[in-house]
Amino acid sequence: MYLQINPSSSVPIFIQITNQIKYSIAMGAYRAEDKLPSVRELALQLRVNPNTVVKAYRELERESVVYTQRGLGVFVSEGARGISKKERKRIIDQQLGAAIEEALHSDLSPTEIRKIVESKLDAKRK
Amino acid sequence: MMDTVIQTKGLTRRFGKVQAVDRLDLEVPRGSVFGFIGRNGAGKTTTVRMLLGLLPMSAGSATVLGHDPRKQSFDIKKRVGYVPETHHFYQWMTIAELTRFTSSFYPTWRHDKCAELLKNFELDPAKKIKELSKGMVAKVALTLALAHDPELLVLDEPTGGLDVMVRREFLESIVRMIQEEGKTVFLSSHVLVDMERVADEIAIIEEGRLVKRSTLEELKDKVKKVKLTFAGDPPGDVQIEGARNVDRDGRQWVVTYEEFSEDKLNALRKLPVSDAQVIDLDLEDIFVVLVGKRSEP
Numbered sequence A: 001m002y003l004q005i006n007p008s009s010s011v012p013i014f015i016q017i018t019n020q021i022k023y024s025i026a027m028g029a030y031r032a033e034d035k036l037p038s039v040r041e042l043a044l045q046l047r048v049n050p051n052t053v054v055k056a057y058r059e060l061e062r063e064s065v066v067y068t069q070r071g072l073g074v075f076v077s078e079g080a081r082g083i084s085k086k087e088r089k090r091i092i093d094q095q096l097g098a099a100i101e102e103a104l105h106s107d108l109s110p111t112e113i114r115k116i117v118e119s120k121l122d123a124k125r126k
Numbered sequence B: 001m002m003d004t005v006i007q008t009k010g011l012t013r014r015f016g017k018v019q020a021v022d023r024l025d026l027e028v029p030r031g032s033v034f035g036f037i038g039r040n041g042a043g044k045t046t047t048v049r050m051l052l053g054l055l056p057m058s059a060g061s062a063t064v065l066g067h068d069p070r071k072q073s074f075d076i077k078k079r080v081g082y083v084p085e086t087h088h089f090y091q092w093m094t095i096a097e098l099t100r101f102t103s104s105f106y107p108t109w110r111h112d113k114c115a116e117l118l119k120n121f122e123l124d125p126a127k128k129i130k131e132l133s134k135g136m137v138a139k140v141a142l143t144l145a146l147a148h149d150p151e152l153l154v155l156d157e158p159t160g161g162l163d164v165m166v167r168r169e170f171l172e173s174i175v176r177m178i179q180e181e182g183k184t185v186f187l188s189s190h191v192l193v194d195m196e197r198v199a200d201e202i203a204i205i206e207e208g209r210l211v212k213r214s215t216l217e218e219l220k221d222k223v224k225k226v227k228l229t230f231a232g233d234p235p236g237d238v239q240i241e242g243a244r245n246v247d248r249d250g251r252q253w254v255v256t257y258e259e260f261s262e263d264k265l266n267a268l269r270k271l272p273v274s275d276a277q278v279i280d281l282d283l284e285d286i287f288v289v290l291v292g293k294r295s296e297p
Helices: A013-026 A039-046 A050-062 A080-105 A110-125 B044-051 B073-079 B095-103 B111-120 B134-146 B164-178 B192-198 B216-222 B262-269 B283-291
Strands: A066-069 A073-076 B004-015 B018-029 B033-037 B059-064 B080-083 B152-156 B184-189 B201-206 B209-215 B224-230 B245-249 B252-257 B273-279
Touching: A013 A050, A013 A080, A039 A050, A039 B164, A050 A066, A050 A073, A050 B164, A080 A110, B004 B044, B004 B184, B018 B044, B018 B059, B018 B184, B018 B201, B018 B209, B033 B044, B033 B192, B044 B059, B044 B152, B044 B184, B073 B080, B080 B134, B095 B111, B095 B134, B111 B134, B134 B152, B134 B164, B152 B164, B164 B184, B164 B192, B184 B192, B192 B283, B201 B216, B201 B283, B209 B216, B209 B283, B216 B283, B224 B262, B262 B273
Parallel strands: B033 B184, B033 B201, B080 B152, B152 B184
Antiparallel strands: A066 A073, B004 B018, B004 B059, B201 B209, B224 B252, B224 B273, B245 B252
16 A cells, blocks of 8 residues: 655645545555555554554544454555545535635636636646 | 543753753543654654653653553563664674574563564565665564564654665554554655555654644544735735734735634635635645744634
8 A cells, every 4th residue: 555644734634645545445456355564564654653553544444445354454445436526526525615715715717727727627628 | 431542741851951841731542543744853753762761851741551661661572663764783783693682681572473574565685784775674663663562562653764665564564463463553654645644643853842633534524715906906904803813915815723613714704805715735734834933823
């Protein structure tokens, strides 16, 4: 599993881990019943405190994205992809919301903002 | 009951008239990576040396793994792995000779673990200490500190002046160590990027005094700046409740909080401002805020 951690970010490391795992699942890199790396492996790979990885897995479990099979490891749940996709949508909704908020604060009109969004989408379509 | 590995009460050390460590109260929970941070000369090394019984205390008390450093320094040294800031190895010894020599002081020494560490660190046992680079010497020191399977690893500025690769290896060793049940790492450093990855508890020391003790997460949550932009000329004499610092630069002010909250942000938004932007801080910024001077009462 490839994850990129930014320790200086104000987003707690365990949230960075959960977000990226959910992203991997939403993109289909990890599917239902796939095994996630062990706490030990992931902590060493990212060089972070193992307690942080435990916390991330616990959070994913609470959200039903993964489940733990005692002695065997942590696995992606059935339905994790749906949850992860919904989560991605929520994050993007939030980010666009923040960008729009900032645009309004910068005295851009709604028409101007719409124009920016449209031109970005058009550029992608080509 | 919380299991405490290191506890100090009013720990003090004077050098002449200088209070190098001033009434320090610390509690290091078992199983944590405890980050002890401060500037050069803040009293970190003096504290560590007192904890290990290498330096007498002027006042106060301490226990390390249940032992009193004043009377039981020997018991502490047996159970603690210690990597000091500077290393004083016999230059003429080979790594193999040095590890054999060191092993004789430790009843719990594990030759298999020692060999494994040397291999992982790519250290050639036949090499003499004087032939080693600075990074290699540091890795030898870490090997010696870990090979007797200590319960507590104490690192005092272990990676000062070392390259990225060696720092990485130190970090990996810390992560490996802490995964073993009941092991604790006390990491004194001013390399805050590394600290940010592994520490769960943070203590900040300045001029011998404890200025902050908190979890890393809580620090990042509480210490914040808010950038204010005023719509017109800012009010002349406005009191900002609970601020630690206010930098006034024309229409743009930066307010620094040690204990930020949504309530405080809402109070700022009631000022005649066009924008109030919360700025998140990394550990380095937080450190500068907490050891820097206050401008507000």
